Amino acid sequence: MATSAIGVIFSNMHEENVPELVRRRTMASIPYGGRYRIIDFALSNMVNSGITTVGLMTSNNYRSLIDHIGSGKDWDLARKDGGLILLPPFSERHDKLYSTRLEALSSLRGFLYRRNEKYVVLTDCDGVMRLDIADVIATHERKNADITMVTHHGKVGHRADFILLTADETDRVREIKLSPHLAEGQTADIYINMMIINRQFLLNLVEDSVTHGFSSFEGDILIKQIDSLKIYRYDFQGYYAGIDSVAAYYKHNMELLKKTVRDELFGARDIYTKVRDSAPSKYSESAIVKNSLISDGCEIEGVVENSILFRGVKVGKGAIVRNSIIMQDNIIGQNATLDCVITDKNVVISDRKALGGCATLPYYIPKGTRL
């Protein structure tokens, strides 16, 4: 299935929502769901929709992202024409370094000019979902839209930087609001930071904004020109996990323990990720594992309940891990006890230590900590 679209992924947007998790990495490379990084979902959605050229915008802390992505071969994106193209900061004339989306798009012009696909799929990495982008593009074509913005109906959550859309019965967007005040728990059509836009049209918009000295893509372009632009929304009704706080990160990871969520996200077994050639996980005679996701390379001798173990985690004899997210290559010592904890990569918890948080405020232990 060939799609006349290229993808552009913004790997650093919304990092202010999860400062702990992005201290030494990008939003895109936050580990998720036992063996993935958040970007795997966006990349897999693109690849599964026939997109074979993806530009990856990075502005800072992108070493872990490059390490994860490599040549792109694990996503079948190591290609002669297109493939995965890393777009680190690049500046000429008065371009600034990606501090706003418009600046980022501005420096993307060269990349966009050189391609000849009709559409561009722009997406951030603050959401986890399985979305058929080909269907979004088909809808975009059918409506003859300039821009199609993907929305999801739900609660706003904790984020400060969200966009609400109001559309008419034809799905034409009539109003765009930036972070309006909403009552606690109120639901709305939230823009989930993915849009389809005609490539040439995007180039024209960006050129135009540069010459007019605009600074905000949403404020100066989308909102001000809402009547002249044909902006449509695409309502995504599937499972969507917005990662807009550490608590949301924890909550959505834990949702993967439900079969319905797993089936929806992984049912077709087509979420790609970096291959590490770990051995299969090993459960010893003393292992007791209940309602947990366990990745390859784990060695379990203790108790694991309602938890997610990333690749290469070792849980010692007598250790108890409950309601926790244990990232790659952690070592949990004998008789240690963890409850509602997120341990980042390469953490070592020594024997008999006890640590705990609560579901709404999980205790986060930074990368490489030795306790």
Place this chain on the structure above:
Amino acid sequence: MQRKKECVAMLLAGGQGSRLFALTTNVAKPAVAFGAKYRIIDFPLSNCINSGIDTVGVLTQYQPLILNEYIGNGQPWDLDRTYGGVHILSPYQAKTNSSWYEGTANAIYQNLHFMKMYNPEYVLVLSGDHIYKMDYAAMLKAHKDTGADCTIAAINVPLSEASRFGILNVNPDGEIYQFEEKPKAPKSTLASMGIYVFSAKKLFKYLEADDANPNSSKDFGKDVLPAMLNAGEKMYSYRFEGYWKDVGTIASLWEANMDLLGDDPKFDVSDKSWKIHSRNPLAPPEHIGENGVVKNSMIALGCEIDGVVENSILGSNVIVEKGATVKDSVVLANSVIKANANVSYSIIDENVTIGKAAKIGVEKDASAEIVVLGRGLTVDDGVTVSEGQKHEQDIKA
């Protein structure tokens, strides 16, 4: 300067493996699954790349589809090299003749042109039937140090099994003075592992002579190696001390799988200094459910386990439903064990469905025999399959 490779590996992967019954009906033996996520051929291929040998010819003949598909361009083993890499070598038709590979030596002989393309000093001959980790570079070094024309990797086997192997009788320095193929009364317990390093020119010479000999069965063990020894070529053994297992029978395949289990396993695949590479399944982490009990087992990605799994090896995406029990068994990828079914002492091939409350095999004991259920078959609800049975077709109620 002409480009060359110091050493080219030739991997004999054409064997049918008829003693594996239903497991090799549709796949060549080297493509048989092992250790939850691997296939047998992952071991020699990983050994090659870990030993710095990046040019490998894989000789296929029997049921090559799944094997070829699995190897692909060799990328999972880092064998997608611009110069060298992995090459599938199937029998072919030539202007004056065309023939199937007739024996191990003939298979290599028919691919002389492939080896010569790389102008190698040495040729490493491997087979795709064994589970082991071995540094071929160390063996190659020994070959150079002794100045041998042929070096044969050898391992000590129990005397009771020695007559199943090619036995090497050697001097204290390792030089071979006699070679006995499957002797009734073995003089030593030093068995050939079917791993040979040849100095390339000698190999080419003896292969050509062997092909011209109408009385030869075109086999390395029976013809080429004895011919070299009789002609006075320098032949050495290379002692291997590690784990090495021929997985040519149902019992040995089962045992080798079980050797991965335990806190101090006989064979360790998690050793990061000698990674076993493989083509990885696309699957999320495995999920152990509320009712799941997993003890002393190895589980691959994508499994959903809500039953009891003990002393077993489960391939990717296997489902064990609530109330089901899997014990002392090997279950390959994508199989489903439905609620309350009971699987003991069995090898269940890929894509098998075992119906509700079906009973497969018996509790493992010294006299029990292993059940084998072939690829893709379905066992109806409530059916009993008694010990030692081997099935390739659906089993109806």
